[in-house]
Amino acid sequence: MSDFINERKKRIQEFKARFFSKGKNKPIDIPDGLFVKCDECGTALYEKELEQKLSVCPNCGHHFRIGARKRITITVDPNSFCEMDSDLSSLNPLEMPDYEVKLESAKKLTHQSDAFVCGKATIQGYPCFIGVLDSYFMMGSMGSVVGEKVTRLIEAATEARTPLIIFSASGGARMQEGILSLMQMAKTAGALYYLNEAGVLFISILTNPTTGGVAASFASLGDINIAEKSSTIGFAGARVIKQTIKQDLPPHFQTAQFQLEHGQVDLVLSRHEIKATLAKLLLFHGGEHV
Known part of the structure; x- marks a missing residue:
C-alpha cells in the first residue's frame, strides 16, 4: 500500500513539474468586461460580438x-x-x-x-x-x-x-x-x-x-x-x-x-x-x- 502511495506522489510531483514550472503554462489573464453573462440562459458571451448583435443574446434571444x-x-x-x-x-x-x-x-x-x-x-x-x-x-x-x-x-x-x-x-x-x-x-x-x-x-x-x-x-x-x-x-x-x-x-x-x-x-x-x-x-x- 505504501508503495502505491509513493508512486502516486511521484506522479503528482512530475505533473506539477511539467505543467506548473516557472515560465510555463501561466494562467491566462482575461481582462474585465471581455465576457458578459446572459441573465436569461447564463451563457458567457464575448462582449464585442454581443455589441455587433445589438446586445441580443445569440443563444436565447434575450435583449440586454x-x-x-x-x-x-x-x-x-x-x-x-x-x-x-x-x-x-x-x-x-x-x-x-x-x-x-x-x-x-x-x-x-x-x-x-x-x-x-x-x-x-x-x-x-x-x-x-x-x-x-x-x-x-x-x-x-x-x-x-x-x-x-x-x-x-x-x-x-x-x-x-x-x-x-x-x-x-x-x-x-x-x-x-x-x-x-x-x-x-x-x-x-x-x-x-x-x-x-x-x-x-x-x-x-x-x-x-x-x-x-x-x-x-x-x-x-x-x-x-x-x-x-x-x-x-x-x-x-x-x-x-x-x-x-x-x-x-x-x-x-x-x-x-x-x-x-x-x-x-x-x-x-x-x-x-x-x-x-x-x-x-x-x-x-x-x-x-x-
Whole structure:
C-alpha cells in the first residue's frame, strides 16, 4: 500500500513539474468586461460580438438593456440626429438628502444631463422627432426635466407636423421630486392630446422595463404601441398588485407577449426588426423621403 502511495506522489510531483514550472503554462489573464453573462440562459458571451448583435443574446434571444445614445445610433440614419434641450438638468426642489449626489453620479455614468435624450433625425430617409429614456440614468425615472423635455419634443413634432417616436425605459416617476414628478404624467398626456388633434403620428416603443408613471402616461398613448422582446411592462410590481387584489397573478403577466395577447400593445418586435419597421410605418403614414 505504501508503495502505491509513493508512486502516486511521484506522479503528482512530475505533473506539477511539467505543467506548473516557472515560465510555463501561466494562467491566462482575461481582462474585465471581455465576457458578459446572459441573465436569461447564463451563457458567457464575448462582449464585442454581443455589441455587433445589438446586445441580443445569440443563444436565447434575450435583449440586454442599452443606453439612450446607443439606441439612437442603431435606430436613426448616421449623422442625422440633431439633439434638442441637452442643457436641461434637474434641481432639488424638495431638498431631498443625497439627491444631488445621485444626479451627479448618473451624469458621470451616462454623460447626459438627465434621463431623456431627444431631437430630430431621419430613419431610412424619413424625418421624425425621436426621444429615448435611458434606464442607466436613475432607472429612467421621470422627474420635472424629463417631463419638460418630453413635452417640448411633442410640441415640436406638433408644430412641424412630423411623426414622433419615443422609446421608453423607466422605473416610473422620480420619487425625489414628489408631486412635481407626478405632474409630468398629466403634462405629457395633455401635450399628446394636441398632437393627436393635429393628426400627427405617434409611435411608442416600450422597452425593458416600462413601468410606473411612464407606463401610465405617454408610453401607453401611442397611435401604434410596440413592445421590444424581453420587456417588462406594467404599472405596479407583481408583489404590490397581488397584495392589493388578494389574487394569484397569471404567469408572465407583465411580459411583452402577455401585453400583446391582451391588447395592450400592437406589435412585439426584436431589436433587429425595429428600425426597418419604423421606416415602413413612416412610409405608410405619408412620410416624405428626404
